[in-house]
Amino acid sequence: MSEIHLLTLLTVLPLAGAALALVTGKHARAVALVTSFASLALTLAVWIRLPANGSIGLVEQHAWAPSLGIEYHLGVDALSALMLVLAAIVTLMSVDAAHRVHHQPGLYFALVLLLEAGLFGSFTALNFFHWFLFWELCLIPAFFLIKLWGGTRRGPAATQFFIYTMAGSAALLIAFLAVFLSTGSVDFPHLTLLASTGELEQMVAAHLGPKVMIWLAVGVLAGFAVKVPMFPFHTWLPAAYAEAPSPVTMLLTGAMSKMGVYGLLRIALPLFGHQIAQMRVPLLVLAVATVVMGASAAAAQKDLKRVFAYLSVNHLGYCLLGIFALAVPAVGTGIDKAALASQAAALNGVILQMFNHGITAAALFWFVAMMQQRTGGHRGIDQFGGLRKPAPVLAGLMGIALFSSLGLPGLNNFPGEFHIFRGAFPLAWVAASVSLLGLLVTAAVILIVIQKVFWGPLPEHCSNFPDLHHGERMALAPVIGLMLLVGFLPSLITNSVNPTVMKLLALWSF
């Protein structure tokens, strides 16, 4: 296999799997398992072949529609490749978790694989329209997965999800139309270079007027803020996460929410770094609000899925905090070394957090799915209790996942959040301090969940609550193992990510 086409193959594989799943009907889950397993292997092959210096490798570039600047332009650096691995892992987990799809399984797994293709495509694209195609492609299967297999209030949830994301997409499209008209290009690396020399802003000002650039930045930020989501654009999320079947929620939170953060890092900061630096204070306020609101709202929920949904908002809020904290305007000739070290720490933390939150959140929703399945659909916190007695293995493994979410040292979420705060404190100490409040509330929420679900008296309907069977243990073991591994050895990821972080920071101009 020629290395040149590895990324194309990666996108085509799930598409082919989706087509196959559609026609195989009852055996669709086996097709999806094989496909997502092979996809994971391919993403690991991509990870191994990354250029050591952190630049973009495995590039494929062909003309597509030249009059609109559309190119088939693919490439990955460590940031994209880590997201590919994450998307592949989460998809595999989701397919694994979805073993009780009775209603049209062929369609279900075809949509899941289509979503995976969309994720792969958007994490490898280096041309706006190419990227936008896959960004939108993700939306369609996600909508139908919620609409057709969701809970009782799935209709409004799916519609709200669709409308919010479409509005965000429209803002993105208009902003990039303006960029294209000013520069004649929508190629990310090219635009990044233009932005780093300040030419992009001059060209936009010359074509469309001096005040336009900041509005374009607002449009792009709004598009991503919906997807992440950032306060106050988050209101679609709890309903969507709660109504979607749990395996789909795993995909939504584990992989799709990362598209928003990835977009901020790949598109918003490189092109609109200066404008984001200008808006840094209000953006930091929103990031802190996301952190604190997410945690407090989680504390008020009774439904486990809604608790974890708001915890996702909270955890992605740390990513936003790190991103906006590091957008520091350069003073004078350059940034001093200490500030650069802080920026690098924050960015490393953000990327780690994206990966780790994806794994942990997906695992948590998987556990909820197992609990629902064992109790005939219960998922209220107060409906459980004392589960450690009948199901010690489930309680133990879920406990690990919950402590990972809490940020316990030794588990995967700790290094990411630590790096973010390590970077954010010197750069934006007020925001970082207030966000600590979020950490405290999160800890309280998780401890309450653990206490209510695993301890106390066993309710009637949980009396014959079976523990994890062999297959489930084998499926969960690698995930829990990964949490421990990354927790103890974050350098496995950071060693590859750090060179990319330094490259990115060198290119961004605030």
Next chain:
Amino acid sequence: MFSIWHPNSVSLLAWTIYLSFAGALALALMPKGKTALSRWLALAVAVAGLALAVQGFIAGIGQGRVTLVDMPWVPSMGIHFLLAADGISRVLVLLTGLAAVAGVLFSWNIELRANEFFAFYLALIGAVYGVFLSFDLFLLFVFYEIAIVPKYFLIAIWGSTRREYAAIKLVIYSFAGSAMVLIGFFAAYTTAGSHSTGLVELAQAGLPASFQMWCFPLVFTGFAILAGMWPFHTWAPTGHVAAPTAASMLLAGVVMKLGAYGCLRVAIALFPRGLDPWSFSFIGIGSWRDVFAVLAVIGIVYGALVALAQTDFKFVIGYSSVSHMGFVLLGLVTLNQIGVTGAVLQMFSHGIIAGLLFAIVGRIVYDRTHTRQLAELETMHLFKRMPFAAWAFVIAGMASIGMPGFSGFVAELQVLVGAWKVNPWWVLAVGVGIVVGVAYIWRALQKAFFGDLLPSAHVLEEEHGHPFAAITWPEVTGVVLLAGVSLFVGLYPKILLDAIEPAVKTLLAGGVQ
């Protein structure tokens, strides 16, 4: 130049016209009652036309304008039987071929006087091929007029809702437009004094600017009526709804393009100075170009808003055509390379997508439910009972709202880029239309297929006892053909753009200096 058999040459395109008319004649002469034979014959003719169109398109790659046939017709007036094809013609001939095949497939269930139906149908197709391939203004006009007759009979005989009214309205609007075009034609011919009705000769005749200034709006409006330009669009929704499915597909998919094509090939190419700025400007409108751009933008927004308010499923699609054709007209009057290219691509794209939408609504759904009222469809659980139609509409709807990956996205984006270069305010107004476009497709999809009203046990039982007729192979083939083309062109627009771009460049250079 008359070449009967040149394999691998563009000249074979002329045979699309002859073949369609020959097929129409054969069907008209066929004895009544041979329903199966007439539909297979119609399909064979349509497929052969498509094959010729594809062959001509491929053979024409990399070539400019190719003359197919050039014979003196009325020498005293300089009229030639002149058929030629440049990139724009070849793309639109391809569209016609696709729409023709799809239309036959979706008329497979026509039982009433099937041979006559397909005779009129093929006559219409032949005339459309003729318009797209004529490079003599007189000849173009003849084909343009021929097209009106079969349209009338198709609607008046095989139509539905208020068919006589719709048919007459369509004919009156068409003839009114034709009359305007005809006046412009005679005026141009006399003024030029070149004793030729060839489009190229007329364009090079150096018509005086003051003449062009009044002749351009006349001819442009004449053609734009058929393209559904606001406020002359009202024939379109009623005509589309009344027409039998295949005719709606052709009306929206191809016949509206005749109007837009005339606007480009005749009005803009012959009278480019008519678009020059006036000596004054009034509320920001300072030329005919501004006037028509504003009308196009109004059409986009108005068509979308009216579509949003419809209770009849087919009217939603009918008004959506008005909205999407607004993009074509807007792209044409940008007069820049990217805008006009986008307009031509949008003609192709909308032809495919509108055909698909009408096929789903008028044939697949209506022939089974016998209602097009959204309120009634809402109670029928069509997603469960007709999943194929639901998914087909999802795909067609995504294509219609301009989802990336479908042909409409590239086309409308190019029009917007072209329009922005002229006047960004137009684009902002169009943005409203696009958002409403998402909304009306969304609303129709929700109501028609995903009605959330829970069925009662009684209803479920009854539905179980009366399942809808199974989806037939012509329906599946037609949907796959049209959706596949829209997706293919959306993913690989270069294949059409490579043909359109040089032709537009030549056309604009010949006209606008």
